[in-house]
Amino acid sequence: MQIQASLKEILTGKTTDVYFIRAQEILKSENKNPEVTAEIWTKNLPENYKWGIFAGLEEALFLFKDLNVDIWALPEGSIFYHREPVLTIKGKYLDFATLETPLLGYICQASGISTKAARCKVAAKDRKILSFGARRMHPSLTPLIDRYAYLGGVDGVSAVLSGERLNIKPQGTIPHSVIIILGDTVKGAKAYDKATTEEIPRIILVDTFSDEKVETLRVAKALGKKLDAVRIDTPSSRRGSLLEIARELREELDLHNYKNVGIFASGGLNEYNIVNLNQWVDGYGIGTCLSNATTINFSLDIVEIEGKPITKKGKTSGMKMVFECTRCGMRKITINKDTINKCECGNPMKSLTQKIIEKGRAIKEPETINDIRKRVLTEINYLDV
Numbered sequence: 001m002q003i004q005a006s007l008k009e010i011l012t013g014k015t016t017d018v019y020f021i022r023a024q025e026i027l028k029s030e031n032k033n034p035e036v037t038a039e040i041w042t043k044n045l046p047e048n049y050k051w052g053i054f055a056g057l058e059e060a061l062f063l064f065k066d067l068n069v070d071i072w073a074l075p076e077g078s079i080f081y082h083r084e085p086v087l088t089i090k091g092k093y094l095d096f097a098t099l100e101t102p103l104l105g106y107i108c109q110a111s112g113i114s115t116k117a118a119r120c121k122v123a124a125k126d127r128k129i130l131s132f133g134a135r136r137m138h139p140s141l142t143p144l145i146d147r148y149a150y151l152g153g154v155d156g157v158s159a160v161l162s163g164e165r166l167n168i169k170p171q172g173t174i175p176h177s178v179i180i181i182l183g184d185t186v187k188g189a190k191a192y193d194k195a196t197t198e199e200i201p202r203i204i205l206v207d208t209f210s211d212e213k214v215e216t217l218r219v220a221k222a223l224g225k226k227l228d229a230v231r232i233d234t235p236s237s238r239r240g241s242l243l244e245i246a247r248e249l250r251e252e253l254d255l256h257n258y259k260n261v262g263i264f265a266s267g268g269l270n271e272y273n274i275v276n277l278n279q280w281v282d283g284y285g286i287g288t289c290l291s292n293a294t295t296i297n298f299s300l301d302i303v304e305i306e307g308k309p310i311t312k313k314g315k316t317s318g319m320k321m322v323f324e325c326t327r328c329g330m331r332k333i334t335i336n337k338d339t340i341n342k343c344e345c346g347n348p349m350k351s352l353t354q355k356i357i358e359k360g361r362a363i364k365e366p367e368t369i370n371d372i373r374k375r376v377l378t379e380i381n382y383l384d385v
């Protein structure tokens with residue numbers, strides 16, 4: 001049984017809210033189909049975020065592939081702030097009215113996941129973070145969640161299909177089940193070492209049966225120099241403080257001359273608790289917080305009809321563009337296609353808003369996911385959570 005919508009159903013407007021069908025019927029009966037300019041923006045970012053990462057553009061543009069519209073957007077993976085337009089469409093209203101629901105769906109969820117991933121990456125600084133979130137959402141969404149987590153800056157993904165789609169090797173350690181079945185952490189560690197090819201890092205779970213510190217030292221002794229890291233995924237009911245467990249492990253490992261053995265943590269991690277763990281932990285598996293990332297509340301509003309500024313209350317009419325200073329990074333939103341050439345600091349400003357579709361034809365080549373991700377990683381270097 002397939003419950004999720006097929007691509008064909010999405011493209012033919014079947015996932016739209018019915019009120020857009022009503023809007024079509026009403027406007028047709030009134031013989032009205034003006035050229036409108038409509039923009040996607042958000043009044044507020046979730047959880048007091050200061051910034052977001054715009055994602056889902058390339059996927060969403062598929063909706064418009066045979067339509068005679070013009071589209072402007074920030075490049076996929078751009079940092080955006082509240083009130084900045086991320087995408088603007090100009091065309092006959094009835095040509096795209098029913099696409100509003102799927103368009104927002106593509107962009108709101110993708111941007112929510114990429115933003116959360118970027119926030120976790122900022123919090124983790126130079127430590128590695130992996131996306132472990134596949135199990136928390138419908139499996140048909142697995143490659144989607146991992147694509148946008150990767151775009152937002154995670155260093156790797158755990159799901160096999162996601163790895164194939166991103167052309168990267170999926171990463172992971174071993175599940176508790178192996179150690180439970182073999183009956184002992186050291187037996188599990190040795191079996192893992194025996195069965196796994198050399199290039200796979202030896203990261204061993206140390207929280208299955210006994211105390212993490214005791215197990216860590218047993219595993220370190222058993223694998224010696226081969227041990228790359230230990231992983232703690234202690235259940236919250238037994239955890240007390242993951243920070244204290246990590247500190248104890250680090251201190252004992254150092255004391256026993258296992259300074260090169262890293263600590264990898266997973267289980268209920270997010271950008272807020274990662275910040276504190278950084279002093280003891282070398283890498284993170286992040287699951288629910290990525291797959292369950294709060295979506296960005298983007299909305300689409302008409303801001304011009306037949307070139308004349310008009311909109312609903314709570315918004316400013318007229319087409320807007322986002323400009324950024326090439327030196328100090330100051331941003332400005334211009335209204336009504338105004339351009340700004342110079343920043344207050346005296347340096348040139350450039351438009352981040354770019355025309356990408358003209359009369360239904362793509363006029364810009366899409367970037368590869370690796371290029372987008374590289375840009376995200378460079379830009380978030382200057383931000384904090």
Ligand SMILES: [Zn+2]
Nearest residue numbers: 325328343345
């Ligand atoms: Zn400036």
